[in-house]
Amino acid sequence: MSELSERELLLLSNYLYIDECTQYGTVGEFLDSTRNSAGNISYDKVSGLGLGGCMTTEEGCDLLHEMDISSDEFKNLTVTRSIDEGGIRALCFAASGDDSNATVVFRGTGGSYEAWADNIRGEYMPDTKMQKLADDFVRYDCGIYDNITVSGHSKGGNMSQFVTVTNPDRVQRCVSFDGQGFGRNSISAYKPQMREVSGRIKSISAHNDYVNILLGCIAGECVYVKNIRNDAVGRHSSYSLLKSCEFDEEGNISNTCGQDLLTAVLAGDIAKTVALIDRLPEKGNVSVSELLASGTAALLSDEFDNEYEKSRALEAASGVGNYVTALFGLKSEEPYDLSIVTDSVYIDVNGLGNALIKFRSVHEAMVKISDRLLELRHMLNYKAASRLAVDMILKRQESVLKSEEGKLLLFIKALEDITCLYTSCENELVTCINEAVIV
Secondary structure, three states, rough: OOOOOOHHHHHHHHOOOOOHHHHOOOOOHHHHEEEEEOOOOOOHHOOOOOOOOOOOHOOOOHHHHHHHOOHHHHHHOOEEEEEOOOOOEEEEEOOOOOOOOEEEEOOOOOOOOOHHHHHHOOOOOOOHHHHHHHHHHHHHHHOOOOOEEEEEOOOOHHHHHHHHHHHOOOOOEEEEEOOEEOOOOHHOHHHHHHHHHHEEEEEEEEEEOOOOOOEEEEOEEEEEEEEOOOOOOOHHHHHHHHOOOOOOOOOOOEEOOOOOOOHHHHHHHHHHHHHHHHHHOOHHHHHHHHHHHHHHHHOOOOOOHHHHHHHHHHHHHHHHHHHHHHOOOOOOOOOOOHHHHHHHOOEEEEEEHHHHHHHHHHHHHHHHHHHHHHHHHHHHHOOOHHHHHHHHHHHHHHHHHHHHHHHHHHHHHHHHHHHHHHHHHHHHHHHHHHHHOOO
């Protein structure tokens, strides 16, 4: 089997978000099962396949069409091994009769509570439960192959990087799409192995994706693609990444760009926050990360077992409370000053408020300038020969101002949302810790 192109790996990474993808022997057989009587991809059949990754039925149809126009070699790929349990889904593809070469693709985080929590636990664990399952799959289930390419989107990209580190004699190439990095303890535990395989790992992400910036990057090459979407879902959509990419004749991505500026700033803020959490003494990062994991998982999972989520949150909050009381030698029935901890890990909300005031002032000034420019266009006594040229110049300046006004408004709105969200989360965290300590 020849090495799959980046386009083909991204197609398969999208394909893994279809629940029924494990039911058929070859990619071509799966595609045939979705056709109507005219031989085209059927909308009705695709709607019943169980589409994940926030794909709509229309996007699912388009994905399968993109796969359908791919090479015969691609469509003849056979699923030889599979796993769909413990929060992970992975398929091993190989050409018929080839016992040496294979491609293993991991799906991104599923909708389960534990899967989302596993993402956060990577901050303090050298290897998480799901990463170990991924390693077992490559090491044992796919053990007959000695030349493996691994890939996947989001958490799937993270797991593909992890198995590259733990199976250097077997995995020769890794292409991660929007995949997050690794925590300090993981990088410390696997430092020699990560250094050895770094050159085999390529990270490809949307320029405004907010997941690949999490934790430490170990990829030898990181590239970004200008994303066609800027909404919350689209910024981390595997399908959106596929549609944003342009490919050369070999099927590899050709339209790389720089990372989005605001996303780069956010990455720096996240790195500082993680560094502060890591510096908490006596494994404080474990307690805090577990609390973050419970909140994140409850928010993002599609499971609605409120009692389970509540019990996990209380358990995590209790862990933080016990950590604080033990750290400062307090008894659980005694009051304590929570600011001792929170003052060292915080966002300057007052500073954000002052920045918002200044940005609003700038925006108001821009609006006034724009209004005056419009008045000027109406007031000027043009000469016939210059009227058109002057009017075009003024209109162009108006357009530029309007565009910048819109960008500034979006930035102000984002800053307001961040401030409100942080303040709300901080208040909830304080309440949870206080309740846990009182109990």
